Amino acid sequence: MEPAETLRNITYMAKSGLIILNTQRIVPVMVLLGKSSYPSLEEILEKLWWVANKVITLNAAQIAEEAGSLMTANIVMLGVLSGSGQLPIKVETIKEQIHARFPAKVAAVNIKAFDLGYQAYQKAVK
Numbered sequence: 672m673e674p675a676e677t678l679r680n681i682t683y684m685a686k687s688g689l690i691i692l693n694t695q696r697i698v699p700v701m702v703l704l705g706k707s708s709y710p711s712l713e714e715i716l717e718k719l720w721w722v723a724n725k726v727i728t729l730n731a732a733q734i735a736e737e738a739g740s741l742m743t744a745n746i747v748m749l750g751v752l753s754g755s756g757q758l759p760i761k762v763e764t765i766k767e768q769i770h771a772r773f774p775a776k777v778a779a780v781n782i783k784a785f786d787l788g789y790q791a792y793q794k795a796v797k
Contacts (some may be wrong), residue, residue, distance in 0.1 A: 743784035750788020
């Protein structure tokens with residue numbers, strides 16, 4: 672999730688849960704208008720660690736661009752979740768569905784994004 676959106680939903684977090692935080696900020700309109708402020712990433716992370724045992728941070732947008740398209744950021748996040756082992760769907764099944772739902776060229780970029788997200792989780796927990 673996006674940092675401020677994650678913080679906004681903190682009441683739904685379980686201590687045993689996993690938070691996957693995309694560090695790429697999407698600044699809300701009220702902040703742009705100067706009517707609200709956006710907390711620092713450090714402030715957000717401090718609050719998140721109070722409510723969850725595991726917080727994984729990554730810049731999904733940067734990883735998506737590395738995969739070939741910024742539009743694959745959510746697929747990167749799906750890869751991270753899959754890498755955590757907490758998603759009850761096999762990697763092969765996810766990849767089959769990506770191939771089934773996208774044209775070949777787009778599917779290839781999405782598979783790369785998924786794999787990079789999966790690898791990002793593995794690196795984060797080492």
